[in-house]
Amino acid sequence: MPKWRYIATRLNGDGTETFLNFNVPLSATEVNPVVNGHGGIKGTITPEIASLKTDDGEHLFVPWWTAIYAEEDGHIRGGGILKDYDDEAPKLQLDCIGHTGYLVDTRYTGTKSIERDDPLKVSRHLWDHTQTRPHFNLGIEFAGADKSRDMFIGDDSILPTQTPTKVTPYVLAYYQTHDLAKEFELLASLAPFEYTMTHEWNADKTAIRHILHYGYPRLGARRTDLRFVVGENVVEQPKFDIGGDTYASDVIVLGAGEGSKMMRAEDNDPAPRRLGRDAVIIDKTITTPTEAKKRAAAERKLLAGTADVTEIQVRQHPHAPLGSYSVGDDIRIETADGWSGIRSLWVKILGIQIRPESNVTTLQIMRAEKVSK
Template identity: 35%
Template sequence: MPEGWRYIAQRAAGRWAGTAEPILDWEVPLSLSSNPQRELSGPGALAGTIEPEYARMIGSDGQPILQDWGTKLYLEIEGVIRWGGLVTKTAFDGAKCTVNCEGFTAYPQGIPFEGYLISGALITPKDPYAGKDKNHDGWVDGKKGKQRVPDPPKPYGGPRIDTYDAFRSIWSHIQSRPNGNLGLTIDSHDSGELLGAKDGSDPWELAWWNNPDCGQALDSLARDMPFDWVESHSWSGGGNTISHRITLGKPRLGRKRTDLRFADGENILAIAKPEGMGDDFANEVVVLGTGEGKKMKRAQVYRSDNRLRRVATVTDKTLSSDSALRKRGEQELAGRTAALQIPAIQIVDHPNARLGSWSLGDDILVQVHVPWVGDVQVWHRIVADEISADGLVVLTLKRSDSFHY
């Protein structure tokens, strides 16, 4: 194991907030088989092996230290927790134990939502004159010629929930169940975007009788609004307490990093094979906006480039004007007709960009030499990172212009 590295195991008992879960082992002898990866709006993963068997595999509570869905595992480098997650699968082959881990945010997948949430429900007020015109002559019974039956009250849209409140409510539901509390805290600010239509025509609903999956519901909220989130873990206070947090950002997390440099021959050691857009390529975009059926707002933009027609369809129910629809289409088109993308770069700790100086979601200028193309400088966004035992880091990238805010 590299100097300054250690793997820390903690019991994942899912206890109620305020109760500490014990540290089981401060020096788990894990050898990486897959580098610890952090993801933007994803749980990340880590895999490793332990060989041979060691005596500390059983904790003081009599349970295996590394237990499927029963252990939290952290990678600490030079006193900083660089990765945290849950042991999700173990396998044994003689004296060799294989350990697979995923971030805390993998936990909601497969957990049913057993409550009820609705935003922007269509509310039909009770008609105070219902049943008071039994002969259907338009007059209130007993008051003919004096009082006509008024029109019934019009339906209206009910209270709406902020997107982040819905995200937090689902997480609160997950962690309120017995043995379900991971100790995750979610940012408390609002997004400013309310779910459902204001007039009640298109309510957002999450109902237990539809058997919704909590993980899928969380993913849908982040994808449809959209917004970014990042899972992180850190030492809290001066003791042995580890805090767990989900940071929320709308429309995005990260920023353009003009203070960092990523250049071939300096701190970039290798690049993944540059590639075109492939299945993501499109030279025509159809944008669908507000409305339903034939009344739905629609725009179509295209770029003539002497290539076969490829069409992408984008749905954004917040768009109603022709100019907004076309602008969204042009943005999508720009990201789908780009000539070149660098899927990943391998970098070394360097004055250009020190280890940990970037954040998931940041935009960085990648300066590399590409055979058949030449020297290129393209802005890319960091969507994942992973650190290896030799101190090298791989940044997974997507072109910055393929994102729309």
């Protein structure tokens, strides 16, 4: 059986952290690395343990100060910053958000107006800006893709390949930019690029590195060396969604604005094999035609009407042991006969929910062609 331990640190805000405890007695633990999200760690401590306090009697677990990492046989599988805890004696339930979640409700303190730039580079600027502030430095490093594509960030035209007649600058400013996580997500959708946060020991294992991995146009790879097979490493037959809500031939996206001035874009199948069906997406955060058009195309791709699966449970097995696959990877599922008629398909791993006390890991997945770039 693999050996797990949970490590608590104190984030010092200057890019360093101090180790507090190397054996936090977490139980009912969930470790959740994800693509394009925050993930994190949840767990419970019971009963109250005196050693889980500082030398001066202060609580060891302090929101937005304490971080917890899950290590399996020397490999850090996930980490997070303590966001909330629920003290229901004798239990203490901890909820740690992944380090990318630190940007939630973090504001921009200067002003910057951008007309043309690379969204990926601008997203890195959000972290650079944040980490230059006193007490806001997590020590985040970058890896993977360092650029995506040059484009008009505030483009008023329909197609990003066209020269716009009018450009609305993309503005970061202290008086309006109050949640950098939302800005980061917007930039990721504009490129689009994928990202995930990982943690690993440094060379001499005296510190933990926090690495924000970028992928353009995607993270991960198609893994022909691994497989998920029902009856072998997949615990039970996956549940496929084959309902009518998974299909639309015509998608319209309505964004910011009112009435005829509302931001809008459509994406239509010119020759659907079924009856035409509409899907209306309303999202007031969409402020440019380019963004609306990209969203419409993405939504119609999701609404192709093909049977899909969102989750499977896998056990440790030589076909795909824990640690051999990562979020972002495509892996083939081989299933038994069912109503969907699917025996084999490629899926992309969007999230991994690890329960160290169980031999079963839950994977959040999606049909690969729906998210392929």
